[in-house]
Amino acid sequence: MTVFAVEYVYAADSSAVRDDHRPAHRAWLAGLADGGQLLTSGPYGDGAGALLIFKVQDETQLNDLLKQDPFAVAGTIAGIRTTEWTPVIGLLAAHAS
Structure with a gap:
């Protein structure tokens, strides 16, 4: 399994x-967390986007999941950056192995 950091950039004027x-969106995230695929997530303080940390088989599985996000389906995400990530210290470090 691989850990990925996913950054969402929300579309301008998509707040409503x-x-x-x-x-x-939160129900979808909760289901992924319950299944062990989402380690944590939350919006940025300025409301411009969010950070989500996933543990999945590979980037293909990650991309398939992200397409199912109700925010993505509604067109509120202007950009997504995915990066393979290896936490080595702290609470999430145990999930990287």
Whole structure:
């Protein structure tokens, strides 16, 4: 399994649409967390995007999951950056092995 850091950049003027889809988005994230695929997630303080940390088989599986995000389906995400990440110290370090 591989850990990935995923950065979302929200589309300009998408706040109202995100508000409408936030319950479904958070339910989707909770299901992934319950299944062990999402380690943690949360929005940036300035509201411009979010950081999500996943543990999945590979980048193909990650991309397939991200397409299912209700925010993505609603068109509120302007950009996504995915980076393979290896936490070595701290709470998430145990999940990297």
